[in-house]
Amino acid sequence: MYTRNLLSYNYKSNIDSIVIRKINLIKMLFLLLLLIIFLTSIVRFYNFFECVNSSSFPVDDFKTDISMLSEAVNIIETERTSNDNLQINNFGSDGKIVDASEIRTDLAAALIKIGDMDNDKKLSDEEITELGVMKLDTKVIQKELREFQFNLRSSDHNLKNFIVITKGKYAGTILYNGPLKFIDDEHKRYFGLELWMDAK
Known part of the structure; x- marks a missing residue:
């Protein structure tokens, strides 16, 4: 037991x-x-x-936005010139040349590639005027984007952070003048489709 x-x-x-x-x-x-x-x-x-x-963000959506904005401003310019519509400014801009102080330092450094006519490694107000750099008219651009049924996809949806070149061979070129950095795998920081500089 x-x-x-x-x-x-x-x-x-x-x-x-x-x-x-x-x-x-x-x-x-x-x-x-x-x-x-x-x-x-x-x-x-x-x-x-x-x-x-x-503030580093992927480039693909940014490039899509730039392409769409470029297409929009070029359509606006075609309509403006063909219809003699004087109520709309060149390329859907606000019609006012931006001051050199309004262009962010990194964008200004990149713009030297295409806008530095006197080779002094600076971008002066005269050179900005020669390029016709202007802010976008947000109402005109938004209307055009609505017709495309397109929404900005990148991290910055603020149209006030984009500018357009309205004169010369680069006319119709959209550039990003905002605070974010769009950097690809090769460490290139993009300001537009063709304008970039090596990321620091």
């Missing part, structure tokens, strides 16, 4: 220890899972904040 009770006790004791070990294992696995989730979240937040801090 005593042996039977002892065997029964040992059996229960073994079962209890197995159950306790399984419970402890489940607890450890659960804690490990929580730790993995926590670390993954930290990595994602870090990557997100790195992206926000550098």
